[in-house]
Amino acid sequence: MSENSSNKNEWPLWEVFTQPKSGKPHQHAGSVHAVDAEMALQNARDVYARRNEGVNIWVVESKHITSSTPEDMGPFFDPANDKPYRHPQFYSVPRAVKKRS
Amino acid sequence: MDTEKRAEEFQQRIDAGEKIEPKDWMPERYRKQLIRMMSQHAHSEVVGMLPEGNWIERAPSLKRKLVLLAKVQDEAGHGLYIYSAAETLGISRKEMVEQYIYGDAKYSSIFNYPTLTYADICAIGWLVDGAAIVNQTMLARSSYGPYSRSMVRICKEESFHKKQGYEMIARMANGTEEQQKMAQDSVNRWWWPSLMMFGPHDSDSPNSAELIKWQVKLKTNDELRQHFVDRTVMEAKAIGLEIPDPDLKYNEETGHWDFGELPWDEFWNVIKGNGIMNKERIKTRKKAYEDGAWVREAATECARKKKLGEEKAS
């Protein structure tokens, strides 16, 4: 199929993160193709923020993202499961104090 | 772990209502079916710009022109959301686009009908986007995370598309005798093709059962079509337009509107590429793609030189 195409290479892929409101964290919106960061930002605005869905946009080339794999979902997050003392519910408080709070 | 065991676990995740994400294990066929379905969907959004784009320069007022421009731009956005979601399955954008420009990838048949009058633009917003909403609201709950998220985004925009169309056709239906005729004529031509958007009968739809098992789709073609008929009949009545179906009748028992058989010969014929506008649509898309090639190349080259300059300067 590619023999039909005159441009050999596709523009790089960028992941887009938009901040819905000031004070809110950025959220993944999707991706765009662009030749550089500046074009990625412009494309991201046109594609993912036509209706004020964002007050700020981050773009990062997809190849620079490292993600944990679904296979290590268990072991990778394990250390969290056996440490109940990290949660406030682990601690007891005298009854009189509890009532007041 | 062997594939069979994995497939079993995969099905359990689906049945438990979990979403599947790009890096999760999935049966090869699930991936293939999703790529097929999502790329077809994305192609449809993009081709969908053509029938309406045909009227941008002839919109009856500046307001309608602005609205139509915004709607057509949204459709481009829809195509991009879905292409972007499909790319997470390991297929490139370019490959998808070329499968359809040079290959035999399908897109929704509705866009192979011509837009003859401005009333057609009104009818498309009301009926075609209305049907798309029914389908896409279901797909927003699809099991593949990126697809479902792109649908949530799309559905928010589709309600604007449908409302602007319904508002315009209502106004025409309430206008001069000539306007009323025009509105009715466009409904007569777009009604059946809109019902065809839901695809063949369940009994003629080989992919349906599998897609439902995997919760890619949550309802069958016939269920969705019925839902669309029920709500559109009401909307037509409210503005005094006739649905061109002599068999349309409210069924007290089922609580649904019974309707006539679709012109299936026409349906299969358009799918095979013999619709009025099939050749024209592909030709236009191909021309845009090929005429734009130098722009894509020039932008790449420009970015390369800019980067080179920056490296030298530092």
Ligand SMILES: [Fe+2]
């Ligand atoms: Fe759309």
Ligand SMILES: [Fe+2]
């Ligand atoms: Fe739409």
